[in-house]
Amino acid sequence: MNDRLERLAPLRRIRAGVLDVEYFETGPAAGPTVVLLHGFPYDIHSYVEVAPLLGDAGFRVVVPHLRGHGGTRFVDRTVPRTGQQAALGQDVVDLLDALGIDRATLAGYDWGGRAACVAAALHPERVSALVLVNGYLVQDIRSSMAPLSPDLEAGFWYFFYFLTERGRAGLVADPRGIAEVIWRRNSPEWRFGDAELDRAAEAFANPDFVDVVIHSYRHRLNHVDGAPDYLRHEAALAKLPPITVPTVTLDGEADGNFPARDAADVAVHFTGPHVHRRVPHAGHNLPREAPEAFVEAVRKAASLAGADATTIAA
Numbered sequence: 001m002n003d004r005l006e007r008l009a010p011l012r013r014i015r016a017g018v019l020d021v022e023y024f025e026t027g028p029a030a031g032p033t034v035v036l037l038h039g040f041p042y043d044i045h046s047y048v049e050v051a052p053l054l055g056d057a058g059f060r061v062v063v064p065h066l067r068g069h070g071g072t073r074f075v076d077r078t079v080p081r082t083g084q085q086a087a088l089g090q091d092v093v094d095l096l097d098a099l100g101i102d103r104a105t106l107a108g109y110d111w112g113g114r115a116a117c118v119a120a121a122l123h124p125e126r127v128s129a130l131v132l133v134n135g136y137l138v139q140d141i142r143s144s145m146a147p148l149s150p151d152l153e154a155g156f157w158y159f160f161y162f163l164t165e166r167g168r169a170g171l172v173a174d175p176r177g178i179a180e181v182i183w184r185r186n187s188p189e190w191r192f193g194d195a196e197l198d199r200a201a202e203a204f205a206n207p208d209f210v211d212v213v214i215h216s217y218r219h220r221l222n223h224v225d226g227a228p229d230y231l232r233h234e235a236a237l238a239k240l241p242p243i244t245v246p247t248v249t250l251d252g253e254a255d256g257n258f259p260a261r262d263a264a265d266v267a268v269h270f271t272g273p274h275v276h277r278r279v280p281h282a283g284h285n286l287p288r289e290a291p292e293a294f295v296e297a298v299r300k301a302a303s304l305a306g307a308d309a310t311t312i313a314a
Contacts, residue, residue, distance in 0.1 A: 005195050006048050008063060011071065017094030018079045022071030023064035027055030032128070033101050034298055035092065036063045039110020040213060041179035042285060043070055043203035045196075046109070049291035054298060062099065066111060067091055068212030070203040081208045083216025084226040085139050086233035089118025096126055107298050109133035109286055111216070121241040122233060129301035130247040131294070133286045134258045135276075136269040138237050144221045155185050155257035162217040171210050176201040187283025189254040246273040246304035248297040252282035252289065273304040 008024035015021075024044055034054055036047045044063045054061045065072040068083065092115050096104055105128050106116035114137040120127040121138060147153065158178065161167035171178060180197055183190070203209075218224040226234050247270050251260035263276035277297065282290040 005045075005199055007199070008044050008048055008051060013071070014095070014098045015075065016098035017091060018074055018076065019067055019091060019094070020073045020075050021064050021091075021095055021098070022073075023062055023095075024051065025060070025062050026051055027057075027059050027061045029060055031058045031060040032302060033060045033062060033099075033104035034302075035095070035104050035106050035116075036061065036287070037092070037106065037108030037112025037115050038063075038066060038069070039108070039112050039285070040066075040069075040216070041175065041182055041200070041204065042110070042288075043200045045199055046285055046288045048288070050287045050294050050298075053291065053295045057295070057299065059105075059298070059302075062095070062104075064095055065203060065206075066115070068206050068208045070206060072206070074208060080227040081211035081215060082219070082227045082230070083212040083214075084219040084230060084234065085114055085118050086122075086226065086230035086237060088115035089122060090230070090233065091115065092119040093123050093126055102126070103128045105129040105131070105298060105302055107131035107287075107294070107301070110284065113137045114139070117243065118233075118237065120243050120245050120247075122236060124244050127245045129305050130243065130245055131250065131297045131301050132247060133250050133252070133284070134255070135249045135251070135261070135266040136240075136243065138240055138269075139220050140238075140240060141220060141222050141234075142238065152257065158182060159217050159221060162214050163221060163223055168210065168214050171213060175204040175209065179204070183285070185256045187252075187254065187285055187289060188256050189281050190283050190285065190289050240269065242269050242271045244272045246301055247275075248301040248304070249274070249276045250282075250286055250293070250297055251276070251278050252284065252286045253278050253280050254283045255286075256283060258284065275300060275304065 108116045117137040287294040
């Protein structure tokens with residue numbers, strides 16, 4: 001692979017809630033807004049091809065580094081470095097407030113898909129449409145320790161690794177190495193190179209990265225408490241609220257951890273207009289591996305905003 005990779009630059013900064021958010025923006029300021037949200041262990045460059053394509057299509061595109069990643073920083077050293085789902089969702093709403101955006105299409109995968117899902121579930125008035133990789137991503141924390149099939153459990157090794165102090169020490173020592181193992185399992189058909197991994201690993205140098213990541217996995221497995229400020233939100237999420245906004249869900253057919261499903265299997269939690277698509281040869285980092293399919297999903301989601309409340313198989 002070419003060692004000179006395209007970058008999302010220049011980056012901007014804005015105070016948003018408890019964070020000073022680092023983000024990339026492109027496209028016309030007056031266009032409909034789409035916020036693109038990355039996962040773990042990845043960074044904003046999952047959207048290095050998607051963002052300019054959407055900008056050229058007339059969208060205002062905002063791509064933030066999530067808490068604990070890249071140049072995003074907490075504004076107060078006393079704020080808990082939580083990675084819980086309610087915090088991720090609130091960060092999105094706070095960013096919309098800071099940018100003066102009333103409503104936006106939210107699109108993401110992994111942590112970013114969860115942040116989008118949470119924001120839409122708790123604040124549907126702020127979300128015009130959703131694009132989600134792997135469907136409904138609100139965590140059912142009360143059932144989080146129920147076993148899965150052994151082949152699926154194998155892919156989630158790092159969940160349980162991070163429950164231990166050995167796992168914390170491993171993440172401190174070699175976040176890039178952990179990311180590489182996860183990337184190869186998550187996306188067995190994606191032929192990324194060292195330069196691509198190095199570029200993403202720059203985002204892991206954030207001083208809050210380890211604390212946020214460790215808390216995220218320990219909280220989702222019900223081993224630590226969340227921050228008091230999010231108790232009300234977590235109580236609402238524990239009810240697994242439906243998603244009422246227009247949504248396009250995507251499953252990569254080459255996702256090493258999340259088997260691709262049919263529309264009927266995905267639709268359970270979506271009560272608004274819903275389209276489900278399977279993407280051949282794409283793994284977990286779907287916007288990076290199949291950027292054209294992701295861009296089309298965003299365009300479709302935007303078009304669904306005025307559709308009737310029904311599930312559409314596409």
